[in-house]
Amino acid sequence: MFKKLMLTGCTLLLLTACGTDTTEENVSTTNQPSSMSEANTTSNTNNESNAVKDSSNAGTPNTSTTVDITNPTVSMSEAVNVFKEAHPDAKIESVDLDTDFGRLHYDIDGFDSSKEYETEIDATTKEIKENEVETERDTDESLDFSAIIDPDKAIEIASTKTEVEGLSPTGWSLEADDGKQTYTIEYEKNDSDIEIKINATTKEILEVEIDD
Incomplete structure (x- = not known):
């Protein structure tokens, strides 16, 4: 009788131990994250990031565009009028239209009875950028x-x-x-x-x- 009780007790202990292992194994399996799910999440995040970058780049203007000198905002006659307003008595010897680092401007040289003038005028805003005056004059021909x-x-x-x-x-x-x-x-x-x-x-x- 004692032996039967011992066997029955051992059997119960074994069953209890197996049940505990199975439960722990199931809990471990449930809590363990899926590596496939993590990979998909990372991939989706990277794709979204790249999409944002592509969208940002698409809206970036091309700064290497060549300046068009054939159709300036300020015409030659308008630039000449700006020069004459600054130097009412001067005659004009030359007019240049040129670019410096993508900025279009006129360079106008003129003279009066006693001075020579070199004036730089912005071809977009009409603003006088430089205005040099020399007291010696050796120019006689004008446009x-x-x-x-x-x-x-x-x-x-x-x-x-x-x-x-x-x-x-x-x-x-x-x-x-x-x-x-x-x-x-x-x-x-x-x-x-x-x-x-x-x-x-x-x-x-x-x-x-x-x-x-």
Whole structure:
């Protein structure tokens, strides 16, 4: 009888131990996170982050856009008027349209009976950026704006030359020199600078100069 009780007690202990192990195993299985679920969550987070970056980049403007000198906000005649307001008695010897670090501006040189003037005017705002005055004067020739063609016409004429086919001008200048009023339209091709000189009154192409 005692032996039967001992066997019965051992059996109960074994069953209890097995039940405890099974319960702990089930609890362990329930609490253990799924590595597949973690991987999917990480992947989705990365995809969302990349999508945000792509969206942000899509809205970023291209800062390397080339400045268009063929259609400035401020025309040559408007820039000339700004110069004349600053120097009412001055005559104008030359006008340049050029860019510095993407900023389009006019450089106007003029003179009166006793001084010479060099004035830089913003081609977008009409603001005078620089205004230099020299007390010594050696210039006698001045531009007659009533007799010359507009810059866009000079650019149109220059663009007919095969040397600049497909190119956009990078700048231009207009000056009175040696009895002539002359436009110089500037281009860049590879490592070469190309200048086309045009008579501003007769529209004649005077010279095509290539500087390698």
